[in-house]
Amino acid sequence: MFEDHLKVVKVIKEAGEIVGRKKLQKMVYIAKKLDFPFQEKYQFHFYGPYSEELTLRIEELCNLGLIEETKEKVSGYSQYRYSLNAEGENFLEQYGKDIPKLKECVRSMNEQSSRFLELVSTILFFFHLSVDEVKTKIHTLKPKQKYTDEEIQQGYAYIEKLKEIKQ
Amino acid sequence: MTRTLGKLHEEKVFKDPVHRYIHVRDELIWRLIGTREFQRLRRIRQLGTTYLTFHGAEHSRFSHSLGVYEITRRIMNIFQERSDWNPDERMLVLCAALLHDVGHGPFSHSFEKVFQVDHEDFTRDILLGETEVNQVLRLEGEDFPEKVADVIAKTYPNKLVVSLISSQIDADRMDYLLRDAYFTGVSYGNFDIERILRVMRPTDDGVVFKSSGMHAVEDYIMSRYQMYWQVYFHPVTRGAEVILRKILHRAKELYMNGYQFEKDLSHFESIFRGKMPLDDYIRLDEGVMQYYFQIWLDEKDEILQDLCTRFLNRKLFKYTEMVPMADAYQLKELFKEAGIDPEYYLVQDSSSDLPYDFYRPGEQEERLPIQLVKPNGDIAELSRESDVVEAISGKRRTDHKLYYPLDLIEKIENVPLKNKIKEMLHRK
Incomplete structure (x- = not known):
């Protein structure tokens, strides 16, 4: 009944703590694109792929008392922190299933900045295009982020690294 | 661009209960409407299973798509005099408006969930694949289908073009609110669309609204709020x-x-x-x-x-407010004990909506705010000017329900088990 909720709880558990809604969104998207069994539907928004379903799922998990959401003010804007509470730990222990290699990928992604994960998820969104076409898309759709070609190369390299971790 | 199609000799009109008439003068639009893939939308209801609650809700995605096209066409007529609008984008916006839902399948909300497919992928496939729609679009230019797909996927560089089809106040939403209100028979989906269209102004970053039209925009936001909770999430x-x-x-x-x-x-x-x-x-x-x-x-x-x-036969499940997680799992076991498969007969469902949101830097909600332009040219975000909108801004409302077949539960022969299940379902 709560299989999809459990997977999100597992991501937060493996990460320990995730700082920022954008980061959580991108981590789940990247995991989904790596063929981990996430079902949330994503659309392209201003910060790249975004899932309204995941936002709802997280809210449900907060309402059900399984995860903690802490809001804090950081240089003029609100930032959210997500972590598991005892109830969530218990829920996961009782009903959770192992997702091989998820832990390693989630931990690696959690060490990256949300700016970089935004870039990686955007590359994955346009992965069917050639590298040059992806670069053009990134420069046109995200001019304010000013991603350099070097960063885009790092993004591609990181995707390969995650694929290796998953194997 | 190789533009081979022009205007029809005579304007075509569709009679429409919401907009009175839908006007087609461009041959490209006329041909798109006639394609196999677009005609299929006649056989897909706009509101899926809503007709089981509001019996009038039998209208199709075909009529909604024409409605979005018509609203966009009227916006184009208003924009054509404005220097901030590039008239070369006109046909692109009209095609995107007409085709934005062409990839929807039957009962797509459920269909997509079960089979893990996305109608937006099918939209892209219809626009770019070997289809009648693609053949017609290519008459406008080899890269034209790709551009239409980009506008619909919100990956087209011109934000103004994208915002006409997808933003917090766009042609898609304006049509579905009015159309769904009309066909469901509810009174709260209405707002003054003529007024809203008249106060729309193009800018590089999207559409802004003359502040004199703020009350019409407020009315639209409140209509949307009401429709979500009274109709869409019924x-x-x-x-x-x-x-x-x-x-x-x-x-x-x-x-x-x-x-x-x-x-x-x-x-x-x-x-x-x-x-x-x-x-x-x-x-x-x-x-x-x-x-x-x-x-x-x-x-x-x-x-x-x-x-x-x-x-x-519309013998639907009963529902209760969501029970605590531990109870839900216990119920699952009790259902099994009673011989009722919980996989099919004990279902959790949630709905959530954010009626309007303003931009908060660094946050993920990613909604472009509605901007008002004052007589002196200053721009102000809607919720800062409107107390009504401010009251519901950024406030997400969520509803969790648990569905179950009361008739099957009543038939459980083990009376203590039956009572235990009923007691748990109705425990608050």
């Missing part, structure tokens, strides 16, 4: 969706387990196997789905037969 409609999802889920599971269906299953076989070619998808419409629900009434599998009976 618990009975959600209950019908739950049964629909479970029918598709059961049929797929039976197929995957080698169950021998009484009748041919050709429309569903590819999707049951996990990959549906575009041609199969286009052949599948609500008429076809309903046909299968009818023939599955004669299947030997009791669950499939029961779920189809419930859907066709």
